[in-house]
Amino acid sequence: xxxxxxxxxxxxxxxxxxxxxxxxxxxxxxxxxxxxxxxxxxxxxxxxxxxxxxxxxxxxxxxxxxxxxxxxxxxxxxxxxxxxxxxxxxxxxxxxxxxxxxxxxxxxxxxxxxxxxxxxxxxxxxxxxxxxxxxxxxxxxxxxxxxxxxxxxxxxxxxxxxxxxxxxxxxxxxxxxxxxxxxxxxxxxxxxxxxxxxxxxxxxxxxxxxxxxxxxxxxxxxxxxxxxxxxxxxxxx
Numbered sequence: 001x002x003x004x005x006x007x008x009x010x011x012x013x014x015x016x017x018x019x020x021x022x023x024x025x026x027x028x029x030x031x032x033x034x035x036x037x038x039x040x041x042x043x044x045x046x047x048x049x050x051x052x053x054x055x056x057x058x059x060x061x062x063x064x065x066x067x068x069x070x071x072x073x074x075x076x077x078x079x080x081x082x083x084x085x086x087x088x089x090x091x092x093x094x095x096x097x098x099x100x101x102x103x104x105x106x107x108x109x110x111x112x113x114x115x116x117x118x119x120x121x122x123x124x125x126x127x128x129x130x131x132x133x134x135x136x137x138x139x140x141x142x143x144x145x146x147x148x149x150x151x152x153x154x155x156x157x158x159x160x161x162x163x164x165x166x167x168x169x170x171x172x173x174x175x176x177x178x179x180x181x182x183x184x185x186x187x188x189x190x191x192x193x194x195x196x197x198x199x200x201x202x203x204x205x206x207x208x209x210x211x212x213x214x215x216x217x218x219x220x221x222x223x224x225x226x227x228x229x230x231x232x233x234x235x236x237x
Contacts, residue, residue: 035062060167061088090114091169092160097176102152105176108144112162112169116140119168120147121159125175127151137163153180 035058046053048071058064064086067079090113099106107120117140124131131151138145140163150156155177162169185202192198199213 035059035064041067058086060086062086089164089167089169090162092118092162092172095158095160095172095174097158097174099146100176100179102179102181103150104146104148105150105156105178106144106146107158107160107174107176109160109172111140111143114164115162115169116165117163118142119161119163120145121161122147122156124151125155125157127154147176150178152178154178 044053044055055064055066062085064084066082066084068082069079070077092112092115093110095107095109097105097107109118112118118138120136120138121133122136123133136145136147147156147158155175158174158176160172160174182204185204188200190198190200201211204211
């Protein structure tokens with residue numbers, strides 16, 4: 001009869017049915033357990049009067065084959081055999097994406113039992129240029145974070161995993177969409193000469209990286225100019 005199985009712990013009662021064993025004094029029992037990912041079985045020696053033990057440091061969501069041998073005066077019985085699969089690691093539940101702006105969004109989730117931290121991966125889906133996947137790591141007691149420096153009016157795929165030491169849980173997938181940029185505000189034209197004019201405008205909200213200016217004569221070809229804006233400012237010409 002096997003008990004419930006938990007990640008990194010497995011308890012199983014031992015029953016010996018051989019007649020010769022019931023009439024003998026069992027010196028000790030030998031437990032061996034192995035999985036498909038291990039080449040050699042792990043061996044555990046237990047005193048003969050003990051009929052239960054716990055197998056520790058197992059891999060989550062892995063099937064193990066267990067053999068139990070009773071040892072009487074250095075002679076081993078036929079093994080009692082069993083198989084069982086460990087449970088998966090507790091994963092994150094109920095991701096929520098909210099408070100989206102043109103360059104940020106917040107992500108919250110329900111805590112995973114026993115998690116030592118969380119790993120959040122995100123990547124733009126419909127950006128005009130391919131974007132590399134980025135990551136954010138937070139401590140186990142944290143259940144929300146903010147993603148920053150995002151692209152306006154862009155959908156992001158979000159993957160959230162609970163960390164359990166060096167192991168990770170199954171992932172939880174979600175999506176969020178940034179808002180479009182607000183208009184730059186009022187445009188003012190000053191200092192007009194025969195060949196130049198100065199443009200001034202109100203800064204757009206958010207982390208604006210650059211402005212695109214287009215202009216053309218009433219009858220002529222459209223021209224473009226980029227104004228790089230590393231810090232928020234009131235205008236440029």
